[in-house]
Amino acid sequence: MSVVHALRDPDLPEADVHHGRRGGSRPLSPAVDPERLRGRLSEEIPGLLRYARSITPDRALAEDLVQTTMVRALERLDTFRGESGLATWLHRILHNAFVDHVRRTREAPAEDVWEMVEGRWRDDAYTLDPATVAARASTVQDLRDALLRLPMMYRSAVVLHDMEGLTVPQIARVQEIGLSAAKQRLHRGRIMLVSALASGAERRAATRGVPMNCWDARTQVSDYLDDELGDRDRQLLEQHLEHCPTCPPLYSALVASRDAVTRLRDADTVIPRSLADRLERLRQESRRPKEDAPPPAPRVI
Ligand SMILES: [Zn+2]
Numbered sequence: 527m528s529v530v531h532a533l534r535d536p537d538l539p540e541a542d543v544h545h546g547r548r549g550g551s552r553p554l555s556p557a558v559d560p561e562r563l564r565g566r567l568s569e570e571i572p573g574l575l576r577y578a579r580s581i582t583p584d585r586a587l588a589e590d591l592v593q594t595t596m597v598r599a600l601e602r603l604d605t606f607r608g609e610s611g612l613a614t615w616l617h618r619i620l621h622n623a624f625v626d627h628v629r630r631t632r633e634a635p636a637e638d639v640w641e642m643v644e645g646r647w648r649d650d651a652y653t654l655d656p657a658t659v660a661a662r663a664s665t666v667q668d669l670r671d672a673l674l675r676l677p678m679m680y681r682s683a684v685v686l687h688d689m690e691g692l693t694v695p696q697i698a699r700v701q702e703i704g705l706s707a708a709k710q711r712l713h714r715g716r717i718m719l720v721s722a723l724a725s726g727a728e729r730r731a732a733t734r735g736v737p738m739n740c741w742d743a744r745t746q747v748s749d750y751l752d753d754e755l756g757d758r759d760r761q762l763l764e765q766h767l768e769h770c771p772t773c774p775p776l777y778s779a780l781v782a783s784r785d786a787v788t789r790l791r792d793a794d795t796v797i798p799r800s801l802a803d804r805l806e807r808l809r810q811e812s813r814r815p816k817e818d819a820p821p822p823a824p825r826v827i
Contacts, residue, residue: 560603560604563606564600564603564809567599567616567809568805568806568809570613570616571592571596571802571805572797573613574591574592574595574616574617574620575589575797575801576689576690577686578591578592580670580673580681580685580689580790581624581681581682581685582624583670583674587627589800591623591627592620592801592805593801593804593805593808594619598619598623599616599619600808602619610699611696614700617690617692618702621700622702624682635677636678636680639675639676639718640677640680640714643714643717643718643721644714644717646721647721647741647744647776648741650733650739650740650741650772651730651731651732651733652730653730653731653771653776654720654724654727654779655724655727655728655729656775656776656778656779656782658724658727659723659727659779659782659783660779660786662724663723663782663783663786666790668723669723669786669787672719672722673685673719673722673787675718675722676715676719676722679701680711680714681715682700682701682711683697683701683708683711683712684712684715684787685787686700687712688788689787689790689791690791694709694712695708697711697712712748713745716780716783716784717744717748717780719783719787720776720779720780720783723779723783729772729775731772732771733770733771733772735769736766736770737765737769738765740766740770740773743763743766743773744773746759746763747773747776747777747780748780750763750777751780751784
């Protein structure tokens with residue numbers, strides 16, 4: 527089974543496309559053949575499972591989310607128009623299934639968690655030990671634990687972008703939000719992940735006499751990381767990083783944790799036999815006429 531393809535949207539502007547950096551480009555034709563589409567659904571399962579396992583620690587729930595996604599996708603196959611890529615469409619279905627689940631089980635309000643982290647990053651004297659962050663990020667279990675401390679929306683944005691290779695416009699479609707909100711979730715998510723990885727190993731340092739203030743620099747590092755800053759902002763930020771005692775460790779921690787999330791992808795590509803069997807049965811049954819055998823209902827999640 528092949529790995530997920532970060533499908534590029536045919537309607538995306540060129541500037542957005544370079545972020546779909548992994549996987550080949552296979553734009554869909556406007557008339558999508560349902561039979562072909564059904565075949566391609568299974569190619570997306572490894573990516574969906576990886577995504578599901580990164581947003582929930584509960585492996586059974588992750589598998590159920592993938593199954594629910596496949597059930598819903600097969601039910602709605604005729605509504606798929608191909609404007610967003612197949613991977614984006616499927617991730618959106620999975621995302622919504624997980625949002626439903628989170629609503630039922632309640633987690634801490636995302637805004638509260640962000641405010642706490644932001645409060646620390648706004649302090650010019652705040653910094654951390656990048657070696658601690660890099661060490662924790664290199665351990666799959668520690669990285670997973672840290673990811674799970676992020677509110678779901680932020681966790682999802684980081685995983686979709688840095689692990690699954692989706693673009694910001696694709697994340698916006700998956701989460702059904704605007705472009706700037708998607709960008710903000712990625713940026714905040716990365717910051718929160720670094721703080722979660724560093725927790726307990728934070729430091730303070732004097733920051734007098736440094737060009738540009740630290741908060742401005744820190745709000746731009748996520749764009750800097752994705753090479754999206756204009757020349758002038760980039761120069762200013764680089765000057766700041768050169769002189770500031772506190773921001774460079776934060777920046778290198780961001781780079782380290784982003785790279786670790788990217789690598790996490792490879793640790794989780796194997797689909798358990800039982801899930802593969804369940805999905806194969808589903809696919810077979812979706813081929814039969816409805817009155818013959820109704821598609822099985824997903825397990826309650
Ligand atoms: Zn600074």
